[in-house]
Amino acid sequence: MMPNAPSPMPNVQYPIIKTMMFIDPHIHMCSRTTYDYLVMREYGIVAVIEPAFWLGQPRTNAGSFKDYFSSLVGWERFRASQFGIQHYCTIGLNPKEANNEALATEVMELLPLYACKEGVVAIGEIGYDDMTEAEDKYFCQQLEIAKELDMLVLIHTPHRNKKAGASRSMDRCIEYGLDPSQVVIDHNNEETVEEVLGRGFWAAFTIYPQTKMGNARMVEVVRKYGRDRIIVDSSADWGISDPLAVPKTAQLMLDRGIPEEDVRAVCYENALAAYSQTGQMKASDWLNPQSVDQRQMFSGNSVLRGQEPGIKSVSDYVLIE
């Protein structure tokens, strides 16, 4: 079987990160296995945010979006909770699929049904892919919804023509009355970071093999720009990507002399500060989960098929009983 997730090598030691807490504020768990949750929790990830995005192939009808949004606020959230990870999401029509206008119009009608649900921390990921007129139209409509519902926004910056796309996204946010402190710009690199931070937005970086940002480069970005308003995430999804990208990058930062408080800021605290603004995410959700909703851990469930929920070392699963 082709391994999708580079699992931790059994003999590789991550001494320091195992004592830290992490948030992965951009990861597509619907494309990950339950085993990933187990390993992520073991490496200190206490909370994840799953932005609504496409599914690897374009959807052909609004019903697919409805089921997808439902799984983000429902099943996926529950599945994560069974492994001691709090799951949040953002709801939005992604830039690529905004180009199917007939479909996009129907999806826009679905958004208010999901935007107010528990654990929805932002409208996202929205923004540009090809920077077409249709993408612009639905991007703006969603900025209006965010403004109306007083929500945060998570921006996807395009792979191609990234610098111009990032600039125009920020222009639009300002134009529609959003405060930069309410907007996270993601998939940044060395070319975009200065403008994003300079204009007061949150700057997120996707640690993703081959494309986007590498973790050695990330260390240098933090060294150069400091810890303020910088957020590290994995964006792990269907591609060859790593759900442990945040803790591994934290380890590399520590190994290369970044102070621990800076590592904690960019791999935990800043994401919490940004996304807790909607009131749908707070540290007590994972620090004191039982007081939040004991019913969620009431009894057994079918993900586990008889195993104990919670955090066990991966090596415990060698023997299948």
Place this chain on the structure above:
Amino acid sequence: MSKVNKLLHQWLLNSVSEKAFAWLEQKQAQIASGAAERVFFTAFSAVPRYLGKEDLQLTFQDLEAAQDVIPGWYPGHWSVDQAGRTLLLLALPYDDTQGYLRSLDQFFSTADMGELVVLYQSLPLLPHPELHRHRTAEGIRSNMSNVFQAIALRNPYPANYLDNAAWNQMVLKAVFVGSPLHLIWGLDQRANPELAKMLADYAHERWAAKRSVTPELWRPVGRFADSAIITDLEKVLANGAIDEQEAAALACAESPLPQAQALLSHYPDLQLSIQQGNLTWSSFSRERLFVYK
């Protein structure tokens, strides 16, 4: 205002702030007067933000009052947001039955887990209860344990409205996911021969895999045990832990078969406890079930 509405109102008045209560009443009024579905949706989703998620503080008298209105209704584990959401649900106009059902379908199909729990645990309180059978059977198929439990446990709807096939699936699934069976309302009344056979087969599967079986499994089995099942009970009585032996003895005591009574007579201590009323399914639930996770 209906009796159910009155109770929920009273309980919430005691549990949430005046401001939160006013918000809820305003939404209730808008929904009752036929506001757009979007008003119901956003309000229903937003209830925890305004009311919080604390448990309702109910007294013994409150729970008795609930039982008086609808036998089997036990809101002892409800939270304030659940009570608030139920009130919004009860505010929906339902005179146009088809339109009402269409709306409900829409709500169910876009609900998150917390919302689904409320929708299902409110079923016995909703108008047109006989029209929700299919929906309930669907909910039993849920992979989310607390959604399943919202239907199966402390909820009189299944016992009152489900057919045997759906009812039996529910009980079997409760065993499968480890739910406490004594919280299934009407379990003893709705026991039947097919269910007894399914449960015994399930016990055999577990034994083959060298896994344990909840002793509660024998509760709906006793009255309908055939001689094959009596043989199973014989094995449990001979080799089981004390809680399993007690459950098997209770099952034997409920069986009309002479074979079962003969078997029980080999365990005079258990037989005597049952005859004297010291060992019953209620005492068993109280005293023994903590040992079974």
